[in-house]
Structure formats: C-alpha cells, structure tokens
Amino acid sequence: xxxGRGHPTSRANxxxxxxxxxxxxxxxxxxxHGELKxxxxxxxxxxxxxxxxxxxxxxxxxxxxxxxxxxLFSLLFFAVGIVTYMFSEYLTHRFLFHIKSPKNPFLLNLIxxxxxxxxxKPNDLKLLFLPIWYSAPNLFVLCLLFYFITGxxxxxxxxxxxxxxMFFVYEWKHYVAHRPMKPKTRFGRWLKxxxxxxxxxxxxxxxxxxxxFVDVLFGTYKEGNDVxxxxxxxxxxxxx
Numbered sequence: 341x342x343x344g345r346g347h348p349t350s351r352a353n354x355x356x357x358x359x360x361x362x363x364x365x366x367x368x369x370x371x372x373h374g375e376l377k378x379x380x381x382x383x384x385x386x387x388x389x390x391x392x393x394x395x396x397x398x399x400x401x402x403x404x405x406x407x408x409x410x411x412l413f414s415l416l417f418f419a420v421g422i423v424t425y426m427f428s429e430y431l432t433h434r435f436l437f438h439i440k441s442p443k444n445p446f447l448l449n450l451i452x453x454x455x456x457x458x459x460x461k462p463n464d465l466k467l468l469f470l471p472i473w474y475s476a477p478n479l480f481v482l483c484l485l486f487y488f489i490t491g492x493x494x495x496x497x498x499x500x501x502x503x504x505x506m507f508f509v510y511e512w513k514h515y516v517a518h519r520p521m522k523p524k525t526r527f528g529r530w531l532k533x534x535x536x537x538x539x540x541x542x543x544x545x546x547x548x549x550x551x552x553f554v555d556v557l558f559g560t561y562k563e564g565n566d567v568x569x570x571x572x573x574x575x576x577x578x579x580x
Contacts, residue, residue, distance in 0.1 A: 384465060385515050390472045391508075397476065398504040405497040414498040417490075421502020428482070429510055430554040433547040441577045448577075456576045462539045463518050469511060479503060510550040517549070534561070542570040543579075 385391060405414070437455035442448045454474060458467040482503065487496040516523060517535040531552065538546035545562050548555045555561035572578045 381519055381521060384519075385512065388465075388469055390469045390475065391511060393472045394475060394504065394507065397479070398501070398508070401497055401500050401504065405494070405501055408494040408497065410494075410498075414494060417495045417498040418502040418505075421499040421504075422506045424482070424499070425503050425506035425510070426548075426551055426554055429506075429550060430547050430558070433549070434558075434560070438543065438547075438576060438579070440579060452577075459539060459543065459574055459576050462574075468515060468518055475507070479507075506550060514549045533564075537564050537567075538573075540573060542567045543573045543576065544570065 433455075437451070439451060441456075442451060453467075453471065458464070461467055479500070483496055483500045486499050487493070490496060490499075513528075513531050514535070516528070517532045523529045523532055531549070534546040534552045534555070535549055541564060545560050545567055546552060546555055547560055552561050
C-alpha cells in the first residue's frame with residue numbers, strides 16, 4: 341500500500357506556491373503527527389460500510405470469474421474496465437459533481453451529499469466515500485451496458501473486475517489525500533498534491549483522483565503556481 345503517516349515538516353512538499361495552507365486544517369482537527377495510529381487509519385478505510393459492501397460485490401464477481409475460462413481476452417477486458425473507470429471518474433467529477441447549483445431542492449441535496457459538502461468539509465470521514473446508493477447502481481448499469489454490447493458473461497465479469505479494482509484505487513487514493521498519511525512513492529505524493537490543490541487552490545483543475553493523466557489529456561492539469569486562487573473552491577454552491 342502507498343501509505344505513510346504525515347510529518348508536519350513535510351507539509352510544503354504536498355502543495356504548490358499559494359496552496360500550502362491546507363495542512364493548517366490538520367492541526368485544527370487534531371491531525372498532529374502520531375495522533376492517529378496507523379491501524380486506526382487502515383480500520384477507518386477497510387471497515388467503512390460503503391467499502392465493505394463494494395468489497396463483497398467485488399468478491400462475488402471475482403468468484404464467478406474464476407469459475408470461467410480465463411484467457412488473454414479476459415485480461416484485455418480487465419484493462420478496458422480500468423481505463424473505463426479512469427475516464428468515468430474524471431467526467432463524473434468534472435461535469436456532474438461540479439455542476440452548477442441545481443434549483444430543485446431534491447437535486448441540490450443530492451449533489452451536496454455527493455460532492456458539494458465534501459468541498460466544504462474535505463476531511464470529514466462521513467463525506468469522504470462515494471455512498472453505496474450511488475456506486476452500486478452505477479456499476480450495475482455500466483456493466484449491464486457492457487454485457488449488451490459484448491454478449492459475453494466472462495468478458496463482462498472481467499470488465500466488472502477491472503472497474504471495481506480501479507474503484508478501490510480511487511477510494512484509497514482519495515482517502516490518503518484527506519488523511520494524515522504521507523505516500524511513500526513520488527507518484528503517490530504527486531496524486532495527493534494534485535487533489536489537495538483541487539480542494540484548496542482551484543476546483544476547476546485536477547479532477548483526476550486515481551490518476552491525473554486524464555487531466556493532462558483534457559487540459560485540466562496545471563502546475564500549482566500557474567493557477568490563480570479560486571474563491572469558490574470550498575463552496576461549490578456559489579459557482580456561477
């Protein structure tokens with residue numbers, strides 16, 4: 341796992357210029373070095389209700405997959421599932437979660453739970469994970485569509501496994517970005533830095549959580565110093 345506990349002396353390494361004040365929130369919330377033990381950090385992730393349900397779904401899908409003949413095509417469709425999730429994650433984050441504030445009260449409350457409130461309270465554990473009532477139906481629809489296209493159950497199961505694998509990568513990377521954890525690899529630190537910039541510098545960039553490569557493709561990846569501070573990064577309801 342790409343994990344390490346954060347050190348106060350390493351705060352500046354996670355941010356660009358003008359974006360390095362976010363770690364002050366860690367102090368306000370009691371996130372000082374050593375305060376949260378590593379086993380507590382793991383437990384908060386792996387025993388979270390929504391993660392447990394998605395893990396159960398993953399094990400069921402994987403169980404069906406291993407009973408079927410696995411070929412190179414299975415690996416191919418597993419990879420297709422990974423890439424599909426990467427693009428779905430980016431497009432959903434950019435065009436759905438950052439949609440202009442709906443006037444309909446029900447839709448507003450829905451998008452607030454899915455994302456707006458997370459920007460207001462980025463480190464709130466209750467708002468950190470995608471709710472199961474959102475994740476599971478989306479997974480079902482996406483995989484059902486794939487089955488209609490291919491007509492193959494084994495290919496669909498491999499595709500679904502890839503989707504779920506990348507889902508857990510997304511949730512873990514997102515979790516690490518908002519918890520007092522210092523990634524051990526340069527790539528992990530880069531991921532954390534870009535997501536922190538998205539929350540505390542400018543919400544119009546750095547939409548990718550599991551990987552910023554899709555941001556590079558669509559032009560929403562910038563160096564922190566090249567982007568101006570946004571006044572609505574923590575309050576998406578105020579976006580025009």
